[in-house]
Amino acid sequence: MSNKELEIVIDTITAADRRFTYNETLTLENVLEPEVSSAYFAEKTVKKESLKDGTYQYTFDKETSTDSKTKRSNVVKAIHKSINDELSSQHKEVKLIDITKVINEKETGKKWPLQSHAKDSTLTFDQYKNETKIYYKKIPSAQMGYQVYLVTETKNLKDKKVKIKIHEKEEKDKDDKNKSVFKILKTKDDTLPVKVFAKKEDTTTDTEVSDWIEIDVKEENGNIDGDDLFLYKEENENKIEVGIKKIQLRPKEDKIKTEGEDAHKSFEGWQEALYIRENETDDGKKAIEDAKARKTARDAEGENATIMAFDKEAIKRIYPSGKINAPKTAVIGQEIEYILDIKNTDTAKEEDKNNIRWSFYVQGESKTDKKSTYITSKSKSGLYTYAKTEVVDGKNKLTIVFDEALKGKKVQIEPFRGEPELSITPQFVRTTTVQEASTPKIAQHETTSLWLTTQCDSMEKPGEMINKDFKDYFKLNSLHWVNPLDIMELRGWYGEKQWTPTKSTFHGRTGGKHDGLDLYSPTGKNVYACFEGAITFREDPSGYGNRIFLEGEYRGKTYYLMYAHLTTYKTGPVKIGDIIGTTGQTGNAKGQASKMAHLHFEVRTVKNSKPSFDPLQEIKELGNCVVKNPDKNSQK
Incomplete structure (x- = not known):
């Protein structure tokens, strides 16, 4: 809509016996309401294109000899430099290969190659225009932690600002279809915080929870081609109104700082929200319930019911021959079994097996006497919270749960009759490293969907804001991989001057x-x-x-x-x-x-x-x- 002019003419005004005439033209500007036509996540790529742009006629300024291969090569280089020195400011060029082809070209009826080119003679070469296009391609998904761009295509917002909020889509609860839930956020009023770059390629600043991301809208040299928005690095007649902001799909904090902290406030929280770990699967939940049931059963056992009675005459009996079968590591709070794996040729009788005892001690710690290492009770403070000795299927078995005080330590378990050797002979002793429970492995990777809201100032109604939702959902994927470095490029220098x-x-x-x-x-x-x-x-x-x-x-x-x-x-x-x-x-x-x-x-x-x-x-x-x-x- 064009602006309209209003002419105001006031003729013949008399005041204080004086006559006045007033004539002025006022221009009424049409106030156009701003509009955000699209907002989306994009990735950036830079492409350099060389497009044919007519021809260039070169004129020799003197007689130039080309009667040898060396001279022709030198002439080609000189022409190339001369032309491109002139054209470079226009982002145009003539290619070296084309000049070489023309100089070496055989002409009908003439001696080839030409021995010289006369002063003021001319040669014609193809001319190319070099364009650098910066593409911002709309993308449907990205992995958390990745750097992407927020792009807004607008009208009537040139040199003004537009704001964007990132929301998470509500999804139906797997267990209750009538209930909607979020995977990362807690409520629909929460906004996903991300790291925002101050400029397109500058260092980062950080948004806070619920902050709007502010973007400057500019008129750029560019155009739109389907889902691709591209900008020209050089001046161009095509113009587009657009706002672009580089972001990183992660919040400011790395780790959850306090128990119960909102997941969306830390990168660790984002990750855990989209990971299904082994303990969260149906099998994992069943394993946890089974472990609780076993603990309940252990606690219910009598204090004197878990350790087999020992015959003082056991020293006279046959010691079952074999070796200890047990894992090399144990987890605090979890049962671990040590089994005396008896050889088939063993002649020990059942009463012999019933008179095997077990010794327990920590490597590197002093022992007052051998008897202090005997496992004689259901629990022992600072060492184990449960112990049970028995004969199962004809084999001697120790079931034990290590105390958390042993974290990181190595313990030695030895079955014996009479008294233990307290040696480290593998045949009779099992050394076990006690560890705290590790984080359950990731069993499944999930995704969540994001959408955008834009906001800008109204021109028709000053003081009011125009909000618009864009629910072309964007998939945020959980992490499979993080690059080892922030900048990922091959090393090039292999010496002071060698670039390979x-x-x-x-x-x-x-x-x-x-x-x-x-x-x-x-x-x-x-x-x-x-x-x-x-x-x-x-x-x-x-x-x-x-x-x-x-x-x-x-x-x-x-x-x-x-x-x-x-x-x-x-x-x-x-x-x-x-x-x-x-x-x-x-x-x-x-x-x-x-x-x-x-x-x-x-x-x-x-x-x-x-x-x-x-x-x-x-x-x-x-x-x-x-x-x-x-x-x-x-x-x-």
Whole structure:
């Protein structure tokens, strides 16, 4: 709608015996109400395109000899430089290959190759226009923790602001179809908080719970092609009104800080909300109930009913021959069984088996006497909360539940007659490491759906806001994999002047050497657990330096990930996305130039065997995100 003009004319006004004439034209502006036509999650890709754009006529400014291969090559280079120095500011070029083709072209009726080109003679070349298009493609889903973009396409909001809220979709409860629930949020009034970048490619700032995400709307050089919105890096006649904000699909905090804290306030909370762990499955719940029932039964047993009576004459009887059968690790609070696995040739009688006793002691702790190690009661403070000795199917059996005071310690269990040897002979003794219960494994990965609300100021009704919902649902997927570094690109420098990123790939060295990836990283950068598991350390001073192995499962398969040349590191159980160390230059990376700093990263299926596969092919997330041709200026 165009603006309208109103002409006001006041003629012949008399005041104080004076006459006046007033004539003025006023322009009435049409106030157009702003509109957000779409809002969505997108991923960004940059494409450089070279489009044919007519021809360029080159004129020789002097007689130019081309009677040899060397001269022709030099002329080609000189023409290429001259033309492109002129065209570069217009983002245009003539290609070297086209100039070479024309200079070497055979012309009918002329001696070939031409011996020279006369002054003021001309040559015609194809001309190309270079365009860099930045695509923001609408995406239906992404994994939590990933960086994506919020895009709003608008009208009448140029140089103003639009705000966005992220909501979670209510879903029907699996057990009660009449009830709606959220997987991450608690109520429909909650908003999913995410990390927001101050600028499109800047450092992050953080939203708080229920905050609106504010986006500047600009008129950009660009266009829309289906689900693809693209912007031109160069000036272009096509214009589009759009607001774009880079975000990371995770909240500010890493860990749940307090028991009962709202899940959506921490990244750990997001993860756990979308994981179904083994203890949350039907089988897992049944196992928990069974364990509770066994504890109830144990508690009900009499104090003197669990330990077999012992015949003082047992020393005269035959000792059953065999070895101890039991796990090497035990979990605090859970039953563990030790069985004297008797040989078929054993001549011990039943009364002999009924006179076997059991000894228990902690490695490294002093023993006042052998009798202090005997298991003679149902429980013993600081050692075990339950013990039972019996003969089952003709075999001697000890059932025991270790006390939490033994966490991390090694205990030795020994069956004996007469008195124990208190040795570490494997035939007669089982050494067991007592551990706290580990986090149940992830049995199932779930997703949840997100939708957006936009808000902007009304122009027709100042002070009022225009809200609009966009329920083209976006799937937020639970984590299968987290990259080991924030920036994932191959190391390029292999010397002061040698730039060869291909040497950083799997088997990228001479003779097929190099068993992993060299990922560029300045020292001191965080290193992350790619999946949930346990870490062990193995030093290699002359090679990999400080290195750790992360053992865990990725998409149902067990892997061992090796992180090498670290400065700091941690061991033990970790969750996906945990910081597990920092990059460094230990081992044979010590003393290398800072621009050569890197994380050596391997993906193995056998811990102590070198991998036989390319990790970029084996792990799809790596293949999708590792930059294989990095910019050398980014590695300094």
